[in-house]
Amino acid sequence: xxxxxxxTAAGVALVTPxxxxxALTVMLLALVRRMGGSWLGAAGTALxxxxxxxxxxxxxxxxxxxxxxxxx
Amino acid sequence: xxxxxxxxxxxxxxxxxxNLLAAVVGVLIGxxxxxxxxxxxxxxxxxxxxVTFGLDPIAAMITFVGIYYGAMYGGTITSVLxxxxxxxxxxxxxxxxxxxxxxxxxxxxxxxxxxxxxxAGTLGILGLMFLAGPLTRVALAFGPPEYxxxxxLAFSLVVYLTGRDRLKGAASVLLGLWLATVGVxxxxxxxRFTFGQLKLLSGVQFVPVAIGLFGLAEVLAAAxxxxxxxxxxxxxxxxxxxxxxxxxxxxxxxxxxxxxxxxVVGMLPxxxxxxxxxxxxxxERRVARDPHRFGRxxxxxxxxxxxxxxxxxVGAMVPLLTLGLxxxxxxxxxxxxxxxxxxxxxxxxxxxxxxxxxxxxxxxxVSNLLLVLINLVAIPLFVAVLRVPRGVLMPAIxxxxxxxxxxxxxxxxEVWLALLFAAVGYAMTxxxxxxxxxVLALVLGRTLEESVxxxxxxxxxxxxxxxxxxxxxxxxxxxxxxxxxxxxxxRPTPAPDRAGRTA
Numbered sequence: 167x168x169x170x171x172x173x174t175a176a177g178v179a180l181v182t183p184x185x186x187x188x189a190l191t192v193m194l195l196a197l198v199r200r201m202g203g204s205w206l207g208a209a210g211t212a213l214x215x216x217x218x219x220x221x222x223x224x225x226x227x228x229x230x231x232x233x234x235x236x237x238x
Numbered sequence: 239x240x241x242x243x244x245x246x247x248x249x250x251x252x253x254x255x256x257n258l259l260a261a262v263v264g265v266l267i268g269x270x271x272x273x274x275x276x277x278x279x280x281x282x283x284x285x286x287x288x289v290t291f292g293l294d295p296i297a298a299m300i301t302f303v304g305i306y307y308g309a310m311y312g313g314t315i316t317s318v319l320x321x322x323x324x325x326x327x328x329x330x331x332x333x334x335x336x337x338x339x340x341x342x343x344x345x346x347x348x349x350x351x352x353x354x355x356x357x358a359g360t361l362g363i364l365g366l367m368f369l370a371g372p373l374t375r376v377a378l379a380f381g382p383p384e385y386x387x388x389x390x391l392a393f394s395l396v397v398y399l400t401g402r403d404r405l406k407g408a409a410s411v412l413l414g415l416w417l418a419t420v421g422v423x424x425x426x427x428x429x430r431f432t433f434g435q436l437k438l439l440s441g442v443q444f445v446p447v448a449i450g451l452f453g454l455a456e457v458l459a460a461a462x463x464x465x466x467x468x469x470x471x472x473x474x475x476x477x478x479x480x481x482x483x484x485x486x487x488x489x490x491x492x493x494x495x496x497x498x499x500x501x502v503v504g505m506l507p508x509x510x511x512x513x514x515x516x517x518x519x520x521x522e523r524r525v526a527r528d529p530h531r532f533g534r535x536x537x538x539x540x541x542x543x544x545x546x547x548x549x550x551x552v553g554a555m556v557p558l559l560t561l562g563l564x565x566x567x568x569x570x571x572x573x574x575x576x577x578x579x580x581x582x583x584x585x586x587x588x589x590x591x592x593x594x595x596x597x598x599x600x601x602x603x604v605s606n607l608l609l610v611l612i613n614l615v616a617i618p619l620f621v622a623v624l625r626v627p628r629g630v631l632m633p634a635i636x637x638x639x640x641x642x643x644x645x646x647x648x649x650x651x652e653v654w655l656a657l658l659f660a661a662v663g664y665a666m667t668x669x670x671x672x673x674x675x676x677v678l679a680l681v682l683g684r685t686l687e688e689s690v691x692x693x694x695x696x697x698x699x700x701x702x703x704x705x706x707x708x709x710x711x712x713x714x715x716x717x718x719x720x721x722x723x724x725x726x727x728x729r730p731t732p733a734p735d736r737a738g739r740t741a
Binding site: 170171174175177178181182186190193194197198201202203207211215216219222223226227229230231232 | 289291292454458627628629630632633634636637638640641644645648650653654657660661664
């Protein structure tokens with residue numbers, strides 16, 4: 167639990183400098199790898215889940231998620 | 239006939255296309271959540287609360303009820319096929335459900351659970367409709383002293399019925415009550431326990447705490463365990479899942495007994511669906527002609543607890559909707575969500591928002607019917623979900639929780655608060671402190687404070703108001719008896735041996 171919690175906390179700490187979607191991408195990549203997923207599974211999850219959350223929260227619900235240098 | 243008018247209006251509301259869709263979505267999400275070991279309905283509802291803020295309150299509540307129902311049954315699938323309960327109310331089902339699966343009877347085990355859940359849910363809804371009116375009339379006679387006494391009784395029952403160590407339950411309630419005092423004082427307007435944080439002036443928000451305690455903590459704890467064992471192979475065509483005539487004969491009384499005990503236990507604050515299913519199983523073993531069959535694939539050992547946990551889910555709605563008292567962690571999360579929608583469950587709900595109250599009640603049979611239909615045809619779909627690696631699912635849920643918590647106030651403070659309570663929740667689980675009483679106390683703490691202070695204003699500061707009014711005095715007497723019993727009969731939890739077993 168310790169490392170998973172630390173990775174989550176680090177991901178949240180990255181939201182301000184990177185923006186929500188890039189921070190989630192990094193966090194998910196690290197979490198899936200930490201929990202035994204393959205690089206392919208980690209990359210797929212890290213790309214698909216933030217994209218789906220962006221669609222749901224930003225496009226559908228109109229929540230302004232923090233943006234970073236890349237505009238996401 | 240006049241008494242049926244609000245119910246008929248409720249049926250009309252429940253059958254609106256948006257509410258039917260909410261029921262379908264809720265039941266499906268609940269089933270998926272129930273299938274995932276380690277995540278319960280309270281976690282699912284807490285994580286999804288922010289997503290439902292754009293919905294109509296009735297549709298949101300119908301979704302929550304569907305999640306609750308669906309999770310109760312979803313947990314059965316893993317109990318039968320993996321011997322791992324998807325959530326705590328299905329723990330006891332593993333005994334006979336998995337034994338049936340090993341004997342090649344997984345289909346009938348899941349089938350009798352689905353049909354038993356449907357019968358229990360339907361009878362429970364009739365009980366809810368029967369009790370809602372009289373209980374609401376009683377509750378309307380309550381003033382602030384009676385309501386304060388009722389809340390104290392609810393907290394005492396939670397301590398009495400939750401967990402193995404009642405003092406740990408009491409500590410959890412006290413922590414929740416303390417958190418409820420954070421913010422601006424109701425009368426003096428002075429800040430309390432805000433530690434200079436402006437965000438805390440409005441109090442500790444309930445949703446980040448619930449997401450942390452139930453959502454993130456459960457996910458993080460589940461992430462620390464290994465992937466489940468392989469799934470028992472079985473056929474799940476409708477013909478194989480439908481119980482045979484012999485199964486029916488063997489299970490019919492178990493379903494009815496499970497329904498009655500589950501409904502009654504579900505109404506008690508703190509007891510919940512887990513206790514209901516265990517009590518139902520114990521009753522069946524006691525009344526069985528051959529109790530040795532239990533644990534070796536007795537179909538009554540599946541039918542009774544599965545009926546009981548669904549009846550308990552409906553039973554928990556009785557005090558929630560009529561008195562504003564949640565009977566379980568899940569209904570506490572629902573109560574918090576309803577408050578965020580500006581609704582306050584309790585006797586006035588039926589007077590001020592009849593379409594909401596009766597619409598939600600009328601949607602329950604709809605969700606129940608959807609549950610049984612989905613389960614008779616879609617068990618293979620949920621089995622497929624079990625094959626998705628946990629290492630992919632759990633991080634995805636963490637991400638949803640982070641974004642959902644952020645969206646509450648568009649601020650990271652709430653996300654850090656959720657992470658803090660994830661750590662608190664994990665520590666509580668490891669140390670065997672029940673988290674549900676904390677959430678119950680946090681949700682109801684402000685109401686308790688308001689009731690006590692209004693009572694004291696009415697009595698010009700005299701505490702005698704709590705003992706001179708008969709209903710308040712009776713409720714306080716029961717509370718005192720429960721607390722005395724807790725203190726006098728406290729037994730320390732046996733220490734686990736090296737293999738982790740308790741005596």
